[in-house]
Amino acid sequence: MxxxxxxxxxxxxxxxxxxxxxxxxxxxxxxxxxxxxxxxxxxxxxxxxxxxxxxxxxxxxxxxxxxxxxxxxxxxxVARDSYFFREHRHFEFLAQWLRDMPRPLRLWSAACASGEEAYSLAMVASEHAVNDDWNVLGSDVSRNLLEQAGAGIYDVAQARYFPEGWLQRYCLCGVGEMAGRMRMAASLRERLRFRPINLIQSLPTDLGLFDVIFLRNLLAYFSQDEKQRVVHRLLACLRPGGLLLIGHSESIHGLDLPLRPILPSVFERL
Incomplete structure (x- = not known):
């Protein structure tokens, strides 16, 4: 053409x-x-x-x-908008929740796209987790997006929603040909792992259990039956008492799930 x-x-x-x-x-x-x-x-x-x-x-x-x-x-x-600290109230709630959790923690950004959500989780954990033994998994169906996430390189403009001082604390800003770009600090990147996972298929058997799962801005694209299957799979990887967070505009109303609502779009695993 x-x-x-x-x-x-x-x-x-x-x-x-x-x-x-x-x-x-x-x-x-x-x-x-x-x-x-x-x-x-x-x-x-x-x-x-x-x-x-x-x-x-x-x-x-x-x-x-x-x-x-x-x-x-x-x-x-299937491109999804992805930026740091999207729906900031979720991260404010998570920060408070982390302060009351003395045990080692595992967090999962289950539809992480190019990684902004996963790095946002890592920054909040770094700031607020009382136990320094924590890590973050980021997963997506797109290997191309996961490559971007693993590199951890973004436009500096994407830091516009960072809390004050966090850009300097968690990012290296580029100079010369890299001016206007930033890379997430190695101290943060070493806490993250990215891997391809298709949520509509059986999950890998080596995932283990998580304390927090973010499943945001994906369920809106699924039928009710597919929502039930996907969330049910993820809950098998969420500890009792752990958190599931979905997008503010999404709903799991009518699904048969072992969850207790804490706040709109925030649920506790029973």
Missing amino acids: PAGSRPPLLSEAQFLRFRTLVSQRTGVFLAADRRAAVAARLGKRLRHLQLASFEQYLDLVEQPDQQQEQQRVLDLL
Whole structure:
């Protein structure tokens, strides 16, 4: 597709094929009104590959040996906003909760995208955990995003919601060619581990138990049945008395789960 040309039309049948791929791989359901957005996001990929139609792209993506291209589709269509200390009240609550927990702690950012949430958890733990024995797991279905998370390099502008003094404490700001960029400090990065985990599949058997699980801004994309399955899997990895936090705009109302609400979007494992 020549640069600057109008993107091809995405037919309903083609949209449904992309929707099936996304749903089978991630559990995310793309509503019919997302068709134009899907065409816009994938149209850039067509131009890069110099393909003339979405049909050609689907023929490529649906080949069994095209896992990398399939992952690109998922990255483009299941992109989630991610920034440090998003929904800050969760972190304020966590800070207070950590002060009352003397035991070693494990925290899990279960849909961490490019890592901002996981590093936010680590900074709060570093500041407020009374026991210095803590670590954070960040997981996502996207290996590309996890590579970014592992590098720990971000635009300095993304630190706009950091508490005062935390940018200097937990980040190294770049100079020269790296001006305007920051890297999370090694003392923080060594407490984090990132690994690919698909939450709609059976979880790895070596995860162990966690004290806090953040599962935010993902459930809104799932059907009620998929929510039940996903949260049930995660609760098997959450200690009794541990915390599950979901997005402020999300709901697990009507699900059969061993949880007690503490605050809106904050639950305790029974």
